[in-house]
Amino acid sequence: MKITKICCIGAGYVGGPTMAVIAQKCPEIQVTVVDLNEERIAAWNDEDINNIPIYEPGLDKVVAEARGRNLFFSTDVEKAIDEAQIIFISVNTPTKTYGKGKGMAADLKYIELCARQIARVAKDNKIVVEKSTLPVRTAEAIKSILDNTGNGVQFQILSNPEFLAEGTAVQDLLNPDRILIGGDTTPEGQKAIQALIEVYSNWVPADKILTTNVWSSELSKLTANAFLAQRISSINAMSELCEKTGADVNEVAKAIGMDSRIGSKFLKASVGFGGSCFQKDILNLVYIAKSYGLNEVADYWEQVIIMNDHQKRRFSNNIVQTLYNTVSDKKITFLGWAFKKDTNDTRESAAIYVADDLINENAKIAVYDPKVSRKKVLADLDYLQTRTASTNADNVLSFDNPYDACKNSHAIAVLTEWDEFIQYDWQKIYDSMQKPAFVFDGRNILNGPALEAIGFVYQGIGS
Numbered sequence: 001m002k003i004t005k006i007c008c009i010g011a012g013y014v015g016g017p018t019m020a021v022i023a024q025k026c027p028e029i030q031v032t033v034v035d036l037n038e039e040r041i042a043a044w045n046d047e048d049i050n051n052i053p054i055y056e057p058g059l060d061k062v063v064a065e066a067r068g069r070n071l072f073f074s075t076d077v078e079k080a081i082d083e084a085q086i087i088f089i090s091v092n093t094p095t096k097t098y099g100k101g102k103g104m105a106a107d108l109k110y111i112e113l114c115a116r117q118i119a120r121v122a123k124d125n126k127i128v129v130e131k132s133t134l135p136v137r138t139a140e141a142i143k144s145i146l147d148n149t150g151n152g153v154q155f156q157i158l159s160n161p162e163f164l165a166e167g168t169a170v171q172d173l174l175n176p177d178r179i180l181i182g183g184d185t186t187p188e189g190q191k192a193i194q195a196l197i198e199v200y201s202n203w204v205p206a207d208k209i210l211t212t213n214v215w216s217s218e219l220s221k222l223t224a225n226a227f228l229a230q231r232i233s234s235i236n237a238m239s240e241l242c243e244k245t246g247a248d249v250n251e252v253a254k255a256i257g258m259d260s261r262i263g264s265k266f267l268k269a270s271v272g273f274g275g276s277c278f279q280k281d282i283l284n285l286v287y288i289a290k291s292y293g294l295n296e297v298a299d300y301w302e303q304v305i306i307m308n309d310h311q312k313r314r315f316s317n318n319i320v321q322t323l324y325n326t327v328s329d330k331k332i333t334f335l336g337w338a339f340k341k342d343t344n345d346t347r348e349s350a351a352i353y354v355a356d357d358l359i360n361e362n363a364k365i366a367v368y369d370p371k372v373s374r375k376k377v378l379a380d381l382d383y384l385q386t387r388t389a390s391t392n393a394d395n396v397l398s399f400d401n402p403y404d405a406c407k408n409s410h411a412i413a414v415l416t417e418w419d420e421f422i423q424y425d426w427q428k429i430y431d432s433m434q435k436p437a438f439v440f441d442g443r444n445i446l447n448g449p450a451l452e453a454i455g456f457v458y459q460g461i462g463s
């Protein structure tokens with residue numbers, strides 16, 4: 001089957017960049033990205049390319065090249081479903097906040113709504129692709145909804161999880177480590193897999209396209225995220241031991257990373273991992289394991305989250321303790337609010353939890369992040385429901401300039417590893433601060449000895 005029309009439901013951090021790259025690399029395929037969120041679609045269509053809703057290095061160029069040619073953003077979900085041969089589902093699958101599995105299981109209501117809408121609208125055969133990260137065996141539920149329409153339309157369901165990381169999404173999409181496609185072993189299933197392979201073959205080498213059955217594909221995604229997050233919790237666990245023993249976690253990470261069996265990537269000790277995926281997906285894995293009665297498996301993976309929560313709490317406790325056991329009415333400057341550099345995404349960012357702890361201690365938090373607005377910072381804190389929105393607003397000061405953010409502050413906490421923080425005039429910052437001037441480097445990006453030479457009291461993670 002020659003694919004000429006693709007639709008993607010969900011114009012978020014995955015749907016937007018993924019479809020933009022498919023459109024760029026497959027000019028003969030019309031790609032329509034749809035979303036219920038009108039504001040988001042309007043931003044994707046904004047004439048000023050700087051206003052697209054997601055900040056990712058290089059994304060503006062890809063969108064500018066394809067938009068209006070074969071890449072379209074729309075709120076007309078039904079029309080896009082009706083016309084497409086392949087429908088990607090890329091909607092959010094957050095942790096449930098109610099009912100059975102609250103706080104652990106993935107909330108599949110958005111997925112189910114998509115499946116029902118596809119079932120209602122489709123008039124000819126479709127390939128439905130799970131792009132969202134889903135619990136293993138979700139395809140079964142989707143299939144059962146799609147197969148009960150009674151209108152004779154045939155659906156093939158594929159699992160094609162996305163492995164991009166934010167901040168490097170465009171590069172990850174252009175040069176993926178692998179593309180994973182799970183499908184049925186039936187001839188129709190294999191035909192559907194082949195159709196999707198042909199799309200990716202426009203730019204991905206054949207040896208990087210891996211096919212498997214649907215369940216293995218679904219579970220591989222959760223497993224990949226669990227392994228990645230586990231490395232961070234493992235090195236963070238060591239960072240605490242390093243602090244007690246005089247070892248340096250950067251040196252330890254370097255030494256173990258040179259073992260080719262361990263590898264050097266993803267061994268950076270930090271204030272704790274954030275982002276919309278790791279915690280959600282591990283909690284989901286834990287829930288699935290528990291639902292099969294596999295309590296040891298569940299406990300094993302849950303420890304990754306427990307360690308991460310501990311690391312965030314440890315960071316805020318240390319700030320309070322070091323500032324003579326009180327931060328009440330002290331100005332503490334946060335450099336960075338995003339969960340990692342080169343993104344405007346703040347979901348589950350460690351900064352949110354550290355700020356929440358410090359506001360409990362009556363600190364004033366001054367935030368500077370090159371890509372995050374005050375509105376988002378306050379929304380993140382309000383979401384925790386620790387205190388009223390007006391109390392949060394009173395305790396958070398926002399700045400568009402790092403030097404103003406640091407002026408008169410008692411301490412600086414680095415929460416995101418933005419490159420620009422390294423280049424600042426640290427002497428100028430020191431001169432403007434209360435003394436002693438403290439720096440808590442939650443990302444180990446600053447030059448500790450150089451800061452100490454200026455006069456700062458510097459503390460990194462794990463040394």
Ligand code: NAD
Pocket residue numbers: 009010011012013014015034035036037040077090091092093110113114131132133134162163164165166276277
């Ligand atoms: P997101 O919240 O940024 O985007 C999801 C979009 O789907 C939203 O704009 C929402 O309005 C829209 N939506 C929800 N229900 C809809 C419906 N019924 N019809 C039309 N639109 C609807 O989420 P995201 O970060 O893009 O993540 C999407 C999925 O991809 C999740 O399952 C996530 O786990 C997975 N994933 C995310 C990343 C990442 O880095 N963010 C990486 C890999 C996989």
Ligand code: UDX
Pocket residue numbers: 162163164165166167225228232265266267268269270271272273274275276277278339340341
């Ligand atoms: C992750 C996975 O990497 C990606 O494959 C998947 O598709 C989605 O989830 P993402 O969350 O966007 O991607 O970013 P990632 O680079 O994995 O970073 C996650 C968090 O871990 C960030 O807060 C980052 O700062 C932190 N981290 C990462 C560390 O603390 N140390 C490290 O060594 C690496």
